[in-house]
Amino acid sequence: MKNLPERSRKRLVQLSQLLSQQTGRTITSLELEKLTGWSNSVIRRDISFLNCRCGASNGYKINELQTALKQFLGNNEDKKNCCIIGLGKLGETMLSKKLLDGSAFQIIAGFDANVNKTEILHSDFPLYPTTQLERVIKTEKIRYAILTVPDTAAQLTADILCKCGIWGIVNYTKTILTVPSSVAVENISLLSALSDLAAMHSDMQNITNSEYMAKMPFTEGTK
Amino acid sequence: MKNLPERSRKRLVQLSQLLSQQTGRTITSLELEKLTGWSNSVIRRDISFLNCRCGASNGYKINELQTALKQFLGNNEDKKNCCIIGLGKLGETMLSKKLLDGSAFQIIAGFDANVNKTEILHSDFPLYPTTQLERVIKTEKIRYAILTVPDTAAQLTADILCKCGIWGIVNYTKTILTVPSSVAVENISLLSALSDLAAMHSDMQNITNSEYMAKMPFTEGTK
DNA sequence: ATTTGTGAACAGTTTCACAGCG
DNA sequence: CGCTGTGAAACTGTTCACAAAT
Numbered sequence: 001m002k003n004l005p006e007r008s009r010k011r012l013v014q015l016s017q018l019l020s021q022q023t024g025r026t027i028t029s030l031e032l033e034k035l036t037g038w039s040n041s042v043i044r045r046d047i048s049f050l051n052c053r054c055g056a057s058n059g060y061k062i063n064e065l066q067t068a069l070k071q072f073l074g075n076n077e078d079k080k081n082c083c084i085i086g087l088g089k090l091g092e093t094m095l096s097k098k099l100l101d102g103s104a105f106q107i108i109a110g111f112d113a114n115v116n117k118t119e120i121l122h123s124d125f126p127l128y129p130t131t132q133l134e135r136v137i138k139t140e141k142i143r144y145a146i147l148t149v150p151d152t153a154a155q156l157t158a159d160i161l162c163k164c165g166i167w168g169i170v171n172y173t174k175t176i177l178t179v180p181s182s183v184a185v186e187n188i189s190l191l192s193a194l195s196d197l198a199a200m201h202s203d204m205q206n207i208t209n210s211e212y213m214a215k216m217p218f219t220e221g222t223k
Numbered sequence: 224m225k226n227l228p229e230r231s232r233k234r235l236v237q238l239s240q241l242l243s244q245q246t247g248r249t250i251t252s253l254e255l256e257k258l259t260g261w262s263n264s265v266i267r268r269d270i271s272f273l274n275c276r277c278g279a280s281n282g283y284k285i286n287e288l289q290t291a292l293k294q295f296l297g298n299n300e301d302k303k304n305c306c307i308i309g310l311g312k313l314g315e316t317m318l319s320k321k322l323l324d325g326s327a328f329q330i331i332a333g334f335d336a337n338v339n340k341t342e343i344l345h346s347d348f349p350l351y352p353t354t355q356l357e358r359v360i361k362t363e364k365i366r367y368a369i370l371t372v373p374d375t376a377a378q379l380t381a382d383i384l385c386k387c388g389i390w391g392i393v394n395y396t397k398t399i400l401t402v403p404s405s406v407a408v409e410n411i412s413l414l415s416a417l418s419d420l421a422a423m424h425s426d427m428q429n430i431t432n433s434e435y436m437a438k439m440p441f442t443e444g445t446k
Numbered sequence: 447a448t449t450t451g452t453g454a455a456c457a458g459t460t461t462c463a464c465a466g467c468g
Numbered sequence: 469c470g471c472t473g474t475g476a477a478a479c480t481g482t483t484c485a486c487a488a489a490t
Contacts, residue, residue, distance in 0.1 A: 074425030202297025
């Protein structure tokens with residue numbers, strides 16, 4: 001198998017989500033360009049990594065493309081087990097199974113250092129004190145952790161997770177985590193998202209007008 | 224000014240956050256490599272885009288580096304105004320000013336289609352019905368919107384935001400938004416984060432062992 | 447002596463342009 | 469004929485290796 005470029009992987013993940021929002025039977029690379037802002041050639045090349053040959057002359061067959069995407073992204077096998085660590089306000093919003101319904105993931109455990117919380121809160125899956133973290137992750141084959149602990153506990157918790165052989169961490173805290181490179185981290189704190197938007201905007205201001213215009217894939221609203 | 228690569232920009236944003244967690248007076252590119260997993264040469268080149276010359280022979284002076292970073296990333300001027308749209312469970316967790324304390328951002332308004340919510344909920348800033356969105360964004364100079372509406376309302380709300388001249392959207396919904404390229408979007412839904420982690424892991428499995436090892440910047444835990 | 451800053455080589459990613467398929 | 473799939477060219481980003489700085 002050809003090596004999938006990192007950028008392509010990220011786009012394919014989004015593409016899969018986008019297709020699930022689409023109604024038609026087929027879709028062309030040009031239509032996808034309008035929806036995503038990515039060039040039609042980059043879209044065609046991304047899709048060609050799938051080797052699915054599910055489109056020609058009339059665009060891609062959405063069903064077949066979606067199937068190929070799921071297979072390629074490792075989303076078609078058994079559901080991947082996830083857990084939530086830290087049941088503060090943010091963690092509490094994730095105690096419902098519905099959250100990941102219809103996806104390749106399921107949350108099967110929650111953890112909090114405060115035993116009161118794990119006893120009082122209602123949830124669709126069992127809640128444990130953090131002391132049980134290592135044991136439950138191993139016995140329940142939990143692959144991904146959703147980290148919603150206070151910033152001060154973030155790195156400490158991450159260290160434990162890494163020791164348990166977790167595959168990846170969704171980091172909702174604003175702490176930048178240091179982990180072995182075998183563990184993947186996605187930072188989705190509000191602050192990092194806003195900071196990145198602001199940096200993007202500030203960077204745009206630094207580009208001269210002509211360069212700026214050249215960067216625009218289309219000039220007006222894309223709906 | 225030289226054009227800042229997109230990847231560099233993202234790393235610099237994280238670097239700024241990382242430095243704020245650091246205690247020492249100076250830090251070298253090698254120490255930063257240990258903390259982040261990025262190569263020391265990429266770190267040096269990223270920092271060289273700042274043109275700050277704030278380090279030699281003894282590593283970077285953290286203070287000066289942080290100042291240069293904030294300036295470069297557009298984080299040193301007045302606070303940027305933000306708003307939350309959609310006051311469901313997730314939106315409710317963001318009604319406190321503390322959330323962005325000490326950052327370059329402040330939330331100054333919340334919106335919900337349901338007038339009951341805007342009247343009943345407690346918050347550190349005013350809440351309005353969504354009908355007021357356009358007016359308030361313009362009069363209050365709101366630059367960034369935090370989108371926590373139901374998926375079904377996501378694109379519709381984004382369309383209004385774009386019309387109001389918003390600079391960027393932090394998208395907590397799992398809908399992939401279509402916006403003009405002058406508006407930046409950061410997708411931070413749980414599903415997209417997990418999907419991306421899984422794709423990363425699935426991709427790792429597809430790499431042969433030798434290639435895999437070559438990809439590892441360091442072999443064991445980095446603490 | 448140690449560590450930055452940076453040309454030059456290298457690797458990764460996107461665009462171009464067009465052959466080939468339906 | 470319109471659209472995909474893909475070599476080849478162009479461009480962007482990373483690593484190497486070493487001069488410069490202190």
